[in-house]
Amino acid sequence: MGRFLRLALVPGTAVLATAAAWTTFHALTDREAAPVHVHTMSMGVQRNEQKLVAPQPAAYKGLISRGARVYAANCFSCHGGVGNGHGPLAANLSTPARDFTDSDWMSSQSDGVFFTSVQRGVPGTPMPAFTGRLSNADIWAVVAYIRGFSPTIRLDSAPGGAPDDSGNSGLGKQLYEEQCAGCHGQSGDGKGAAASSMRTQPRNLSDQDWQAGRSDGQLAHTIQQGLPGTAMPAFGGDLTADQIDAVVGYLRRLADGVERPNPVSGWAQENYLAYCASCHGVNGDGKGVAAGRLDPAPRVFRNPAWMAGQTDQALANAIKNGRPGTAMPSFGAVLTDQEIAVLADYLRAFAGSAAIPGADSAYRYDPEAINDSPAAPR
DSSP, X not given: OOOOOOOOOOOOGGGGGSHHHHHHHHHHHHGGGOGGGOOOSTTXXXXXXXXXXXXXXXXXXXXXXXXXXXXXXXXXXXXXXXXXSOOTTGGGOSSOOOOTTOHHHXXXXXXXXXXXXXXXXXXXXXXXXXXXXXXXXXXXXXXXXHHTTSOOOBOSSOTTSOOOTTSHHHHHHHHHHXXXXXXXXXXXXXXXXXXXXXXXXXXXXXXXXXXXXXXXXXXXXXXXXXXXXXXXXXXXXXXXHHHHHHHHHHHHHHHHOTTSOOOOOHHHHHHHHHHTHHHHOTTXXXXXXXXXXXXXXXXXXXXXXXXXXXXXXXXXXXXXXXXXXXXXXXXXXXXXXXXXXXXXXXXXXXXXXXXXXXXXXXXXXXXXXXXXXXXXXX
């Protein structure tokens, strides 16, 4: 099981027997009316203090009241009425209950991973698995309610734009230009200033097919250890592990290319940003704000070779039912089958027309075919 988020919810049904708990419960359900906790997606991507902010799913508005009841019965005893981790049983926990009012931490978390953490529990903490006690609909309802304590989720970039260079991607670019561009070239094409003097020509790092066949671990190992028999040196003594990871992230950008944004907008884009981008990245590169703590890493949707091997049904099944052994949750309780089909088409559009061989629907990379909101009633 992956490194899921440490939440520490413990069933607290017994506390509802007290008058104080019932008062808290009513306060929780009354929060439904507070507009600060519910954001629809009519405005699309929002900017908050110069940071890109994901829209919250419109479905959340109808889940708040149910989520309040689930939270009061199962989460209040540890996380408290205001979600700050100071519930009546919190002092007895071996691991502190998660503080959902920590807006900085919450802004880099994925609601999908919250779902899997509630569903499966978090090993090594008091957080139990609620599978069998809560339905998927109940879990999504409490996730929607928990998100209300700190509504903002940051995005790693604007749709179709370059990733945020304020963190590791900026560091990776700097290190690449200092250590790698002399041989591999500024664009990664292998035509740096020193390339012509080398017996073995530097690798073309902008080759999507070549990069698609290498894992991040393999790239990092090559940077760390070098390549015997070539001019590629070992950087393990000069760069830290974090710096090497930053370079790998930048190498992915060289091959991935922000010049090929997803052409689809409207309902599909907004729901992808709301449900998926925190892990899979705004541009489908697997570099969302929550991706760094997930093992295995989120799927990269921009790989044409992988996408061409996926049928429409396979993509839809993964969205609807989740993927065991990963942080990928089941969205079947919050999205209809038709909505899931439209979202699957959006994922396929990341990979471009080369990914069409696996498609068995009428969709043929035509943005106009999937820009509108699904007509099926919820």
